[in-house]
Amino acid sequence: MSESIENIVIVGGGAAGWLTAALLAKQFQLKTSAMKVTLIESSDIPSVGVGEGTWPTMRNTLRKIGIDENTFLRECNASFKQGNQFVGWYDGNNDDKYYHPFSAPQAHGKFDLSPYWLKQSTESFASSVCFQPQLCDRNLAPKRITDKQYQGQANYGYHLDAGKFSELLKTHSINNLGVTHIVDTLEDINLDQHGGIETLELKERGLIQGDFFVDCTGFASLLLGKALEVPFVEKKHCLMADTALAVQIPYEDDDEPIASHTKSVAQSAGWIWDIGLINRRGIGYVYASEFTTSAQAKQTLADYVGVNVTDIKAREIKFTAGHRKKFWQKNCIAIGLSAGFLEPLEAAALMLVEISADYLAQQLPVNKSLLPIVAKRFNQDMTTRWDKIIDFLKLHYVLSKRDEPFWQAMRTNASTPEHLTEQLALWQYQPPHEYDFTSAVETFPAASYLYVLYGMNFETDLRERNYLCSNEQMADKLFKMNKQVEAQLTQRLPENRALLKQLKTNGFQAI
Amino acid sequence: MSTFTPLTVALKNNLSVNTGLDWTGLSQQTQATISADEFVAASSSYPLFFTKNSHNGSFSAIALLGLLQDNIFFDGQPSHHIAYIPKSLSMLPFALGSDPENTAKLVTCINLQSELINAEEGSRLLNSDMSSTERLVKINEDFSEIFQNHVNTEHFISALIEQKLLMELELNVASSDGGHQIAQGLYTINEQQLNSLPDKQKLMFLERGYYPPIMAMLASLSQVNRMIKLYETTKHSTISSVNMKAV
Numbered sequence: 052m053s054e055s056i057e058n059i060v061i062v063g064g065g066a067a068g069w070l071t072a073a074l075l076a077k078q079f080q081l082k083t084s085a086m087k088v089t090l091i092e093s094s095d096i097p098s099v100g101v102g103e104g105t106w107p108t109m110r111n112t113l114r115k116i117g118i119d120e121n122t123f124l125r126e127c128n129a130s131f132k133q134g135n136q137f138v139g140w141y142d143g144n145n146d147d148k149y150y151h152p153f154s155a156p157q158a159h160g161k162f163d164l165s166p167y168w169l170k171q172s173t174e175s176f177a178s179s180v181c182f183q184p185q186l187c188d189r190n191l192a193p194k195r196i197t198d199k200q201y202q203g204q205a206n207y208g209y210h211l212d213a214g215k216f217s218e219l220l221k222t223h224s225i226n227n228l229g230v231t232h233i234v235d236t237l238e239d240i241n242l243d244q245h246g247g248i249e250t251l252e253l254k255e256r257g258l259i260q261g262d263f264f265v266d267c268t269g270f271a272s273l274l275l276g277k278a279l280e281v282p283f284v285e286k287k288h289c290l291m292a293d294t295a296l297a298v299q300i301p302y303e304d305d306d307e308p309i310a311s312h313t314k315s316v317a318q319s320a321g322w323i324w325d326i327g328l329i330n331r332r333g334i335g336y337v338y339a340s341e342f343t344t345s346a347q348a349k350q351t352l353a354d355y356v357g358v359n360v361t362d363i364k365a366r367e368i369k370f371t372a373g374h375r376k377k378f379w380q381k382n383c384i385a386i387g388l389s390a391g392f393l394e395p396l397e398a399a400a401l402m403l404v405e406i407s408a409d410y411l412a413q414q415l416p417v418n419k420s421l422l423p424i425v426a427k428r429f430n431q432d433m434t435t436r437w438d439k440i441i442d443f444l445k446l447h448y449v450l451s452k453r454d455e456p457f458w459q460a461m462r463t464n465a466s467t468p469e470h471l472t473e474q475l476a477l478w479q480y481q482p483p484h485e486y487d488f489t490s491a492v493e494t495f496p497a498a499s500y501l502y503v504l505y506g507m508n509f510e511t512d513l514r515e516r517n518y519l520c521s522n523e524q525m526a527d528k529l530f531k532m533n534k535q536v537e538a539q540l541t542q543r544l545p546e547n548r549a550l551l552k553q554l555k556t557n558g559f560q561a562i
Numbered sequence: 563m564s565t566f567t568p569l570t571v572a573l574k575n576n577l578s579v580n581t582g583l584d585w586t587g588l589s590q591q592t593q594a595t596i597s598a599d600e601f602v603a604a605s606s607s608y609p610l611f612f613t614k615n616s617h618n619g620s621f622s623a624i625a626l627l628g629l630l631q632d633n634i635f636f637d638g639q640p641s642h643h644i645a646y647i648p649k650s651l652s653m654l655p656f657a658l659g660s661d662p663e664n665t666a667k668l669v670t671c672i673n674l675q676s677e678l679i680n681a682e683e684g685s686r687l688l689n690s691d692m693s694s695t696e697r698l699v700k701i702n703e704d705f706s707e708i709f710q711n712h713v714n715t716e717h718f719i720s721a722l723i724e725q726k727l728l729m730e731l732e733l734n735v736a737s738s739d740g741g742h743q744i745a746q747g748l749y750t751i752n753e754q755q756l757n758s759l760p761d762k763q764k765l766m767f768l769e770r771g772y773y774p775p776i777m778a779m780l781a782s783l784s785q786v787n788r789m790i791k792l793y794e795t796t797k798h799s800t801i802s803s804v805n806m807k808a809v
Contacts (some may be wrong), residue, residue, distance in 0.1 A: 196619035197747070556666075557618035562728055562749070 054419045056262040056382075057085050060251065062237055062274060063267030064092025066213050066401065067387025069220035071265055071408040072230045073116040078412035081229035089231040089261070090224070091253065103326045103333045104132055104313050104398035105208040107153050110201040112405045118223055120200035121558035126219045128328045129211040130551055131193050131203075131311045133183050135397060139317035141507050142452045149175055149506025150312070151397075152183035153206035155498045157529045165482040165501055166519035167526035169511055176505035179530060182537035189541060190308040192550040200559040204540060208398075210313070210326045210333075233259070237268075240278035247381035248274060263415065263422075266385040270392070275375055275385040282376045283391075289445055289466050290372040291457070292321050292394045294345075296352050296365040297335035311547045315396065316355065319343065320457040323355050324395060329551045335365075337394055342457040370394075378433045379426040382419065384411055391437065396444050399494070403440075407433070432492045442471040443495040443503075449475070450507035478504065481519075482511055564590055566659055566671040573672065574687040574698065580678040581685055581697070583647070584654035587676050589636040593624040594648040597711035598718045601775035605782035607635070607644040609789070612719065612728060612749040617660075621719045621728070621749065622712075623779075629735045629804060630743055634792045643792060649708055655679065656701055658709065670705055718772060725763055727755050730809040733786075738800040746809075750783065751776055 059075060061068050072090045079086035113123055123129060134152035141147045156164055157180055164180045178184045183205050186193065193207035224230040239252035251259045266274035275281050287293065302309075314325040321338030336352040343351070345367070353360040374391025378384060386407045392400065410432070414425050445468060448461035464472065474487060483500040504511075513519060520526070545553075564587065567573070593613070596604050601623070604610060608625035615622055625648050627633045635643050650657065655676030661667040672679075687698045694702070722728055729752040733745040756776065759767070767773055783806070790801045 195616075197614040197616055198619075553618070557620065560614065560619055560621065561723065562726075562730060 054262065055417060056415060056419060056422075057087060058260065058262045059086070059088045059265065059415075060259060060261035060263070061088065061090040061265040061267055062092075062251065063269060063387070063389070064090055064217065064221065065267060065269065065387065066217045066220065067269075067389075067404045067408075068092065068265070068267035069217050069224055070112070070401075070404050071267060071386050071411065073220050073224045073228055074112070074405075074408040074412045075415075076224055076228035076230045077116045087231065088229075089233060089259070091233045091235055091237065091251070091259065093236045094234050095236065103210055103213055103328070104324075104395075104401075105211065106398065106402040106405075107206050107208045108402055108405050109208050112409070114201050116220075116223065117227065118219070119558075119561075121554060123219065124209075124329075124551070124554055127209075127211040127215045128330045129209045129216075130309050130328055131547060132208045132210050132313060132326075133187055133193050133205055133311045135313045135315055136187065137315050137317070137447065137503075137506065140315070140322075140447060140451055140453075143317060149502070150177040150181075150184040150187060151499060151502040151506065152177055152181050152187070152312075153208060154181050154183045155206075155496075156180035156501065157533045159498050160485065162522075162525060162529065163482065163484070163519070164526055164529055165505065165511075166513055166516070167523065167530075168505070169482065169513055170520055177502055180533060182533055182540055185537045185541055186544060187310070187312040190310055190547050191541065191544040192311060192547045193544070194550070194559075195543065195545060196550065196553055196557055196559065198559060200561050204544065207311075210328055212328060237273060240274060242278065245381065246279070248278065248383050262382065262419065264383040265411070266383055266389045267387050269388040270370065272375065272385060272389040274383050275378070275380060275389060279380045279383055281380050281385075283371075283373055284376050285371060285373040286393065286441060287372050289441060289468065290393050291339040291341065291461060291466075292337045293369065293371060294340050294348070295335050295337045295368045295370070295395065296348055297333065297368065298352065298356065298363060298365045300332045300334055300356055302331065306548070309547045309551065313398065317451075317453065317458075318351050318355075319455045320348070320351075322396070323352065325355075327547075329548075335395070337396075339457055339460075342455070342460070374437050377426075377430045378407070379429045381426075382422055384426075384429070386411070390433075393437075393441060393444055396447060397440075397495075399440050399444075402494075403436070406436070435490055436492050436494050438468070438470070439490070439492075439494045442468055442474070443499065445471055446500070446503055447507070450504070450509055474500075475509075478509065478511055480512055481516060564673045565675050566657055566673050568659065568661060569656070569670045569672050569687075571688075571692075574694075575692070577672070578680050578686050579655065579672075579676075579697075580680055582678070583640070583652065584673075584676055584678050585636060585640060586638045587654040587673055587678075588641075588647075588651050589633050589638045591636075591651065592628050592631055592633055593626055595650045595712075596623050596625050596648045597708065597715040598623065598772075598775040599711050599714070600646075600648060601778035601782075603646045604648055605778040605785070607646050607785065608648075608782065609785040610779045610782040611731070613747055620716070621723070623715055623719070626748070629733065629745070629786070629789055629793070629801065631745075634789050634796065637796070643796075649704070649711075653701070653704060653708070656705070658705055668709065670702065718770075718775065721767070721770070721772065722751065722776075725755070725759060727751050727759075729755075731806050732809050734805040734807070735801055736803045736805070738802040751779055752808075753780060 075088050136150050138148045168179050193205040194203040225232050235253040235255045238254050241250045243249035248264045309327040316323045320343035323336045326333040338348050350360050353363045370392050372393045378390045387404050416425050451458050483497045485497050604625050612621045613624050655673040655678050657671050658668050659671035661669045685697050728749045731748045736742040793801050
């Protein structure tokens with residue numbers, strides 16, 4: 052008879068661990084079911100906690116686990132994020148900037164405006180087809196105080212303090228969702244006769260048993276990587292950044308605008324992220340150590356912040372781009388940095404945690420005999436996802452004309468995935484289409500590719516495809532409609548800071 | 563035209579305000595804030611809803627005065643179309659508003675454009691020794707009572723929200739010339755949800771006296787039919803239908 056899966060043990064208490072715990076607890080209704088979810092975290096291992104940007108998917112995740120949006124925003128010092136702005140990525144000139152907004156182009160999926168924009172563009176692609184760049188330029192919020200929780204007038208995710216986010220998830224998971232919390236240090240992992248994990252040996256408590264284990268131990272990947280010996284697949288030849296220098300900078304005054312987008316500013320050997328929370332900015336330089344020294348990188352960061360290099364107290368985080376060959380092995384799944392990490396561009400880290408944890412919550416089989424089937428599917432899906440993310444991140448680099456050695460190295464054919472090279476060959480003569488993205492687990496849709504390709508001045512020759520522009524009337528109508536929506540929303544929406552300030556005393560209603 | 567401004571000592575000293583209802587002021591409103599204790603009486607004349615306050619996002623209760631962002635009940639003259647005037651309207655040209663110096667504080671305001679203001683003949687707000695006249699004392703007492711009723715209404719609304727009893731409605735107003743307008747942001751009580759409340763909650767609602775205002779609000783929706791007729795008789799514009807649907 053097959054052994055049932057009732058006791059799930061999560062190791063590691065960062066955002067990945069607690070988000071997984073909360074999603075599992077919510078799905079399994081712990082308080083009224085036989086299922087048990089235990090999270091073990093060590094008090095002496097700090098979480099990496101740099102990932103401060105989320106995708107819009109986080110709204111649904113938070114709603115699903117039952118967190119009030121007002122509480123989340125207040126307790127995580129969070130702010131709204133409406134997309135990414137790339138500065139200096141194409142050629143580094145003064146006017147070199149473009150947006151990848153979260154809202155899709157007008158009529159996206161029903162009517163493709165990109166051929167019409169290519170034919171006669173007067174302004175940037177993103178601004179022509181989407182109202183959100185204007186909202187970002189003006190530091191406006193994506194919603195008003197009268198909008199419901201998790202509902203916006205423009206699509207949005209968040210910028211958040213990852214440490215505070217973990218704390219909120221922890222409190223909620225323990226107090227409201229019935230997750231068992233153990234503070235102890237993992238000393239050893241014992242395998243069963245089939246090569247799965249049988250027990251964990253903790254420093255204080257001794258042996259802990261479990262039916263299924265979730266590895267959220269960060270880069271260390273103690274369960275999946277070390278104990279189960281699933282190899283790491285390096286992607287450094289493709290994504291060369293390997294170091295991040297992170298700092299926290301206070302606002303100059305309480306009225307300084309809070310940007311509602313992540314700024315990604317290209318530098319000689321990488322790029323700087325600039326994220327505005329309610330109480331501070333989180334800034335970091337992610338670079339390839341092969342192309343700059345630690346001292347030079349620190350100087351670059353200091354120059355960006357506008358302070359002397361001696362005044363910068365940056366935290367250095369080393370990483371190697373890549374992921375585990377498998378993400379689910381036997382009775383163990385890796386979620387978060389233990390599964391892999393590429394680089395912070397486009398903030399995919401937390402999104403992958405959400406997707407993996409939700410998959411697990413929905414698909415964890417009832418007994419161990421079914422584990423191999425689900426594991427196989429999960430591994431196939433996630434491998435595809437990672438490949439797609441690598442393609443999309445790489446896209447930002449291969450289109451650049453910057454001439455520093457790092458940027459030249461990042462756009463060589465040898466470093467570019469074959470699938471991306473093929474896509475780019477096609478897109479020289481046709482804009483990205485939904486048919487280019489046919490996998491059921493696409494991570495970045497055609498819209499994202501459109502924003503980056505045409506933001507980076509990619510040329511698509513449509514001379515042989517005039518028929519793609521056969522309904523100019525409809526295109527004009529949609530371009531005008533975009534301007535109308537833009538005019539209405541820029542009038543109607545409050546500034547990001549003003550709305551966040553108001554949330555201290557008022558809040559979004561649940562309905 | 564309404565220009566509400568805090569009633570400062572200087573204004574109190576300079577202004578004389580005629581007594582009686584400010585019919586012109588009433589006709590300039592498209593909705594009136596009401597409190598739960600008024601629901602039963604107000605439901606005899608107006609459809610009642612909850613809306614979100616645009617300043618802080620919290621819910622308040624209103625009597626809807628027009629279906630086309632206008633006012634069908636008041637035209638500047640004494641009205642025969644209503645049996646009850648909401649307290650907030652009866653106080654005009656005075657109203658409660660935020661203090662510009664401290665937005666968290668409420669102060670008595672006055673509509674300086676009101677026809678009731680008359681520097682020569684109206685009744686004074688301050689006596690010659692700068693003390694408040696009986697009129698001003700009464701106004702302040704009334705506002706104090708209105709404020710307390712609004713606080714009680716906030717508790718009432720919070721209880722409804724807690725029990726997930728509020729639901730959003732959309733009013734699609736079609737006119738016979740083919741045009742239509744959609745009124746959004748109106749909330750009412752979800753009757754189905756109300757009926758399925760656990761007995762403990764029902765008893766709590768009974769003890770707190772919440773059922774009369776709840777029933778009054780539900781019944782008040784029939785006033786929309788009366789408004790449709792009023793458009794035909796008073797404005798000679800024909801509304802062919804009003805479709806109310808849950809959002």
